[in-house]
Amino acid sequence: MERPTLTIITGSKQTKEVLHEQLEQLTGDYLSIKTFAVDEGLPLHIEDNIILYSSDIAKAEANALSTINGHQLFVGKRTIRHEYIENLLTIPAGETVLMVNDDDQTTIDVIESIYQLGINHIKFVPYKRGQMFYENINTAVSPGETHLFPVYIDNGIDIGVRLFDMATILKVIDHFALDDSIASKVSERYLRSMITLHRKIFAAEQDAIKTTRHYQNVVDTVDDGILVINKEKRITLFNHRLEALFQKSADEVIHRPLQEIVQQELYDFIVYSTDENKFFSMNGVDVVAFRQHMIKEQTVVVTFKSVHQAFEIEKTAQREQDKKGFYAKYDFEDILGEHPVLLNCVRIAKKLAIAEHPILINGETGVGKELFAHSIHRASLRKNGPFIAINCSALTESLLESELFGYEEGTFTGAQRGGKKGLFELADNGTIFLDEIGDISPAVQAHLLRVLQEKEIRRIGGRKITPVNVRVIAATNKNLQHKIADGSFRSDLFYRLNVLHLSVPPLRDRLSDIKRLTNYFVTKSGNWMKVDDEVIETFMTHNWPGNIRELKSIIDYALVVSEGTTITKGDLPHDRLLNKDSIATNYSKLPSSSMEAKEYYVILQMIKNRNDEGKPASRNYLSEESNNFHHHLTPQQIRLRLNDLEVQGYVLKGRGRAGTHITHEGEHYLSQLAARSR
Numbered sequence: 229m230e231r232p233t234l235t236i237i238t239g240s241k242q243t244k245e246v247l248h249e250q251l252e253q254l255t256g257d258y259l260s261i262k263t264f265a266v267d268e269g270l271p272l273h274i275e276d277n278i279i280l281y282s283s284d285i286a287k288a289e290a291n292a293l294s295t296i297n298g299h300q301l302f303v304g305k306r307t308i309r310h311e312y313i314e315n316l317l318t319i320p321a322g323e324t325v326l327m328v329n330d331d332d333q334t335t336i337d338v339i340e341s342i343y344q345l346g347i348n349h350i351k352f353v354p355y356k357r358g359q360m361f362y363e364n365i366n367t368a369v370s371p372g373e374t375h376l377f378p379v380y381i382d383n384g385i386d387i388g389v390r391l392f393d394m395a396t397i398l399k400v401i402d403h404f405a406l407d408d409s410i411a412s413k414v415s416e417r418y419l420r421s422m423i424t425l426h427r428k429i430f431a432a433e434q435d436a437i438k439t440t441r442h443y444q445n446v447v448d449t450v451d452d453g454i455l456v457i458n459k460e461k462r463i464t465l466f467n468h469r470l471e472a473l474f475q476k477s478a479d480e481v482i483h484r485p486l487q488e489i490v491q492q493e494l495y496d497f498i499v500y501s502t503d504e505n506k507f508f509s510m511n512g513v514d515v516v517a518f519r520q521h522m523i524k525e526q527t528v529v530v531t532f533k534s535v536h537q538a539f540e541i542e543k544t545a546q547r548e549q550d551k552k553g554f555y556a557k558y559d560f561e562d563i564l565g566e567h568p569v570l571l572n573c574v575r576i577a578k579k580l581a582i583a584e585h586p587i588l589i590n591g592e593t594g595v596g597k598e599l600f601a602h603s604i605h606r607a608s609l610r611k612n613g614p615f616i617a618i619n620c621s622a623l624t625e626s627l628l629e630s631e632l633f634g635y636e637e638g639t640f641t642g643a644q645r646g647g648k649k650g651l652f653e654l655a656d657n658g659t660i661f662l663d664e665i666g667d668i669s670p671a672v673q674a675h676l677l678r679v680l681q682e683k684e685i686r687r688i689g690g691r692k693i694t695p696v697n698v699r700v701i702a703a704t705n706k707n708l709q710h711k712i713a714d715g716s717f718r719s720d721l722f723y724r725l726n727v728l729h730l731s732v733p734p735l736r737d738r739l740s741d742i743k744r745l746t747n748y749f750v751t752k753s754g755n756w757m758k759v760d761d762e763v764i765e766t767f768m769t770h771n772w773p774g775n776i777r778e779l780k781s782i783i784d785y786a787l788v789v790s791e792g793t794t795i796t797k798g799d800l801p802h803d804r805l806l807n808k809d810s811i812a813t814n815y816s817k818l819p820s821s822s823m824e825a826k827e828y829y830v831i832l833q834m835i836k837n838r839n840d841e842g843k844p845a846s847r848n849y850l851s852e853e854s855n856n857f858h859h860h861l862t863p864q865q866i867r868l869r870l871n872d873l874e875v876q877g878y879v880l881k882g883r884g885r886a887g888t889h890i891t892h893e894g895e896h897y898l899s900q901l902a903a904r905s906r
């Protein structure tokens with residue numbers, strides 16, 4: 229038997245295909261379906277039992293183009309597709325959304341059918357043809373007409389071409405007077421598609437409930453209290469720990485306005501503050517609240533820890549830092565001496581400590597500049613942050629630069645995989661101590677200046693900029709003003725470093741402290757030895773160019789040499805201590821002739837270069853290398869000069885393969901010679 233026929237006329241090809249598929253699936257085995265779309269062109273004459281139009285517009289347009297006849301002609305009612313409803317549920321509540329369709333009436337129809345389905349958490353604004361901009365609207369929804377979305381829309385949601393509703397389908401079946409069993413089969417099919425969808429939605433809901441329960445269990449096991457508010461400032465999460473602290477159950481507070489639950493001070497902190505944490509006393513418990521604003525989610529997460537817990541965490545962090553060696557080992561108590569010049573220096577240093585600015589410490593070698601830097605950090609607000617000390621003259625230019633600022637992977641051969649953090653990054657929220665700042669090269673000076681100005685770091689070879697919050701304490705035994713005058717130190721960097729200034733007095737200006745310091749160094753070495761008065765008297769006449777470090781090394785020497793229970797004058801290193809020059813004037817006595825000066829300079833420079841490479845300097849090596857300095861020295865000449873330098877304490881001669889090393893004093897002397905040769 230031939231199947232009765234039905235014709236569907238739609239506006240667009242897209243709608244035609246969707247509606248054809250719908251009718252075909254539901255009634256295809258009972259009816260034969262023909263379809264036309266206005267935008268594809270219509271035959272001049274259309275005739276059928278039923279003419280079903282997809283919309284009033286389609287009807288008007290079709291009738292303008294063709295003569296259409298049928299027993300029954302009607303416009304089908306359409307409804308949105310249930311499988312797309314989920315997409316609408318992802319739109320945040322309260323949002324205003326543009327509804328886009330190809331004509332004003334159908335746009336309103338779609339909005340109505342969505343509201344009728346109970347989706348009313350969003351507010352729809354109907355699209356008007358020709359209007360390109362809609363204030364405060366970033367999301368648009370359309371049943372298949374997404375090409376009409378205004379170009380600026382970020383979030384476009386297609387809810388698919390609408391289908392005919394059940395009433396329309398039943399009207400068609402009715403018309404053909406198909407038997408009841410067919411009608412109920414068709415409606416069963418219609419319902420089945422809806423039931424499948426509802427099953428899916430139900431499963432998704434169950435999943436969501438499970439996930440929520442899982443997260444709730446997770447946050448309940450956390451030892452901290454956790455409270456979350458949404459953009460309406462209502463509580464969306466309140467974990468188990470908080471129930472005790474607030475003396476309220478989660479059920480009582482969830483979805484309630486924060487204002488009704490917490491005290492004003494805590495409310496102000498959560499809603500308005502820019503501080504990350506604050507102390508509160510709640511129902512007799514002292515807590516620290518930490519606040520985190522998740523800007524994109526418009527959510528604030530607040531965690532509560534007991535003060536005791538927070539303190540323990542800080543201590544653990546401190547211990548971790550200590551393990552890494554990034555901590556200050558000394559404080560002001562360790563700076564010995566009662567001479568008024570020293571006490572005054574300590575008094576000033578304590579004041580500088582609590583300011584946040586950079587400090588430049590000036591003073592001769594061995595006066596205790598590093599000791600002051602450690603103590604300042606420990607007395608500062610950053611005392612719980614790291615303290616990192618680096619001697620700028622101990623490294624070559626490129627090594628110093630990569631140590632300070634770090635580098636990215638692949639920047640140079642041998643670079644560590646994954647790159648390396650520089651000391652500035654490691655010292656974040658703490659202090660970096662740059663010793664011997666006067667020795668840094670122009671390139672490092674420029675880089676350091678940038679970091680101080682911008683307060684951010686870009687690793688060598690890297691692009692990423694990382695903000696750093698580091699206080700710089702720099703020290704030098706050089707006169708930086710002279711270095712600025714001769715062009716070897718940038719004045720702009722000097723002013724950045726020298727915001728606060730501390731001058732540590734040399735030992736010769738506080739000779740009265742010698743006795744105390746001597747006894748201290750003897751006792752600290754674990755000896756019970758006495759110190760003869762004559763020793764102290766000798767010390768009082770010495771010039772102490774190497775200051776306290778020199779005193780300490782002379783005592784170390786005497787402790788080794790001494791055979792009795794008392795350190796006597798005879799145990800002292802006479803060549804160093806009783807040398808007339810060192811008593812009378814400067815420890816770094818320069819050689820008498822410029823030829824000698826040049827030779828000492830060349831030798832010390834060669835040893836320093838060699839040591840910097842981590843290699844020992846042998847006499848033969850030095851002799852050969854001297855050619856590169858245009859000043860050839862034979863191994864014999866080298867030997868004689870090295871003897872002189874050793875007596876002065878500028879080099880340490882090792883036996884055999886150990887080679888010769890330059891001492892700290894030697895480096896100081898070398899820089900004096902370098903200045904003189906300029």
Ligand SMILES: Nc1ncnc2c1ncn2[C@@H]1O[C@H](COP(=O)(O)OP(=O)(O)OP(=O)(O)O)[C@@H](O)[C@H]1O
Nearest residue numbers: 562563564592593594595596597598599705776777
């Ligand atoms: N007032 C002091 N009391 C006790 N020990 C001190 C004092 N001053 C310095 N020292 C000790 O003297 C030695 C040298 O001190 P420090 O390294 O701080 O000097 P510095 O000025 O930084 O030297 P340099 O300029 O050579 O780097 C260290 O062992 C330090 O502990």
